[in-house]
Amino acid sequence: MKNGCLGLIKRQNGRTVSxxxxxxxxxxxxxxxxxxxxxxxxxxxxxxxxxxLLVRRFDGNFQSILRKKCHRKVSQLTFSPNGNYLAVFMKNQILLYNINRSEYYRHNEGIPLHLSYDSSEATSFSPNWEKIYVPNKDGVQIFDQSHFFSATQFEKKVTENQALFRNESQQLWPLQFIKLVENILKMHQK
Structure with missing residues (x-):
């Protein structure tokens, strides 16, 4: 292997096969x-x-799928159980990338899930990725994220939270929420 490259080595019976x-x-x-x-x-x-951040698929050769510069220290990387999503944990932010949409991840900025909690290295997803467990100063917060992975559940969640769009006392939050909704809808587009 050359210095500075990522490699896969297949071994059988103590010998390098490829x-x-x-x-x-x-x-x-x-x-x-x-x-x-x-x-x-x-x-x-x-x-x-x-x-x-580099994401590569290996099908006999390495195929680059995603390349991004992270502007905060990454504390953890986790794939969804089906391999379609990658969560990038950083302090006060978890970015979610859909790695199967080649037309989308070229300009993919990720989807920020939670910005106000300490997403330290102890943060994790449930096995089915429907819940995120985030430590904070009072214990552990549990967030239901199931609506991020189903277009039907997402539309239902947006309908349930329409009041966020009408809340004039918090002008900044609705704008952030609208951007989040647009990003999630892009993620679900076929």
Whole structure:
């Protein structure tokens, strides 16, 4: 393997059977990594010490799917159980990327889930990704996120929370919510 590249090595009975390396040279040292290894093609997400997020699919060769600069320190990377989403945990922010929409992730800014809680390394999702457990100074907050992964549930949630659009005393929050709604609708588009 060349220095500064990501590689996969297949071993059987203590011997190297095959080795493949990424064409993309890494900018820095990998500090966080997540692998989704269900199905035929493993997906590998890495963040280096320069804040460069790279997501690659391996189908005999490395295929770059997503490349983003993270402007905050990444504390954790996690794939959804089906491998369609990647959660990037940073202080006070969790960004969610739909990695299966090639036409979308080129300009994908992620979907901020929660901005006001400490999403430290202890933050995690339930096994089905419907709940997020976020530590804070009073204990653990549990958030229901099931509406992010189903267009029907999302539309229902928006309908239930229409009052947020009419709340004139908090002018900034509705604008953030509208942007969030637009991003989630893009994520669900076919």
């Amino acid at each position: 080795a493949v390396e990424s064409e993309v040279k890494l900018q820095g040292i990998i500090v966080k990594m997540a692998i989704h290894n269900k199905g035929d093609t493993p997906i590998i997400a890495t963040v280096d010490d320069q804040g460069q």
